[in-house]
Amino acid sequence: MSDAYLQGILAREAVDTGLYSPVRSVQATLTPVISGWAGNKLLSVNPSGSFAKGTANHSGTDIDLFISLSEDTAETLQQIYELLFKKLTAVGYAPKRQNVSINIQVNGYDVDLVPAKRQNSLSSDHSLYRRRANTWTKTNVQTHIATVWAGGRQQESRLIKLWRDQKGLDFPSFYVKKLTAVGYAPKRQNVSINIQVNGYDVDLVPAKRQNSLSSDHSLYRRRANTWTKTNVQTHIATVWAGGRQQESRLIKLWRDQKGLDFPSFYVELAVIEALRNTNHATLSERVLACLIYLRDRLPNARFVDPANTNNVISDDLTPAEKQRISAAAAQAINGTWGQFVK
Structure with missing residues (x-):
C-alpha cells in the first residue's frame, strides 16, 4: 500500500x-x-x-x-x-x-x-x-x-476513522485519536491496562483516591463490572513482610510460560500461604511446596485483600480457571525442573 x-x-x-x-x-x-x-x-x-x-x-x-x-x-x-x-x-x-x-x-x-x-x-x-x-x-x-x-x-487518525466508518465499527472518535496519537496497543485486563513501552511489558492501574487522609483508592474491576477499595501500599508491605520474593518470581515465571490466568497479587498471597509455618531448607523444596499447595488447595482456598476484607481476591478467577492452575501444578510436580520453567 x-x-x-x-x-x-x-x-x-x-x-x-x-x-x-x-x-x-x-x-x-x-x-x-x-x-x-x-x-x-x-x-x-x-x-x-x-x-x-x-x-x-x-x-x-x-x-x-x-x-x-x-x-x-x-x-x-x-x-x-x-x-x-x-x-x-x-x-x-x-x-x-x-x-x-x-x-x-x-x-x-x-x-x-x-x-x-x-x-x-x-x-x-x-x-x-x-x-x-x-x-x-x-x-x-x-x-x-x-x-x-x-x-x-x-x-493517521483520519485514515483509521475512514476505515472504521467503512467497516461499520463502533469505535468513538476520541478513542481512535488518543490511541493513534500516543501509538500504543492497549489490552484490557481486570483492573489494569497492558501496553508495551520500549520493549517492556507495562500494566497501568488507574484509581481514584478515596480521601486526602489516607492512601485508600477505588478502582474498577472489569470482569465483575464493579469497583473495589484497595491500598497498594498495604499490598507492597504485605508481600515484603512475607519474604517470599524468590518463590513468587519463579511461580509467576511458570504462570507466564504456561499461559495461566493468575493475577500477580493472588500469586504472591498464595505463595506466602503455601509456605506459612514451614521450614524447607532449599529453594527447590519451597517451590515444590508451592506447587503442591496450588494443586491440592488453591481451588477451594479463599484469599482476601489485606487492605479490604470485603474484596475477595480469589473471586477474581472462576472455578474453571483455578482448576486449570491446579492441573498445571500437578503436571509440573510430575515433570522435571527444566519442564517447570525455562
Missing part, C-alpha cells in the same frame, strides 16, 4: 475547516434555533469534535457543535438532551439519538449537536449526558482539542 494511494484518499476526504468554510454556515443556521430553545441559559455554540481537531473526513460527520449551557440550568442532563431532541423535531429536522450527541442533516451537511452544562464559571469543564449508560460524565472539549493537536497525527 503506497503513500500516494493513502494521500489520494486523504485528498478525496478533505474538509475545509477554515474561517470561511461553507460548513460553518451550519452554525449560523442553527444558532437561532438553539438560542430559542435554551434562552438565557445558552453560553455558546462552537465547533468541536473532528472538525475542530483537524481529523474530519468528508464522508463522516461534517461538523460537531458543542452547546454550552449555564450551570444555572434547572433541567437534568437527560432532560436537556431529550428537550433538544424534541425542539429539533418540532422545527422540521429528523434527529437521531447517539451516545452524547444528536445527529441531524442541515443544508446537506451531517451535524452532531452535543448539549452540555458547564460545571462552574471558573473553568471550561462541562457535564454531559451519556445515553447508552444512562448516566453523566465530566469532560472538557478544549482539552480534547488540545490533546489531539498536540499529538500531531491528524492524517
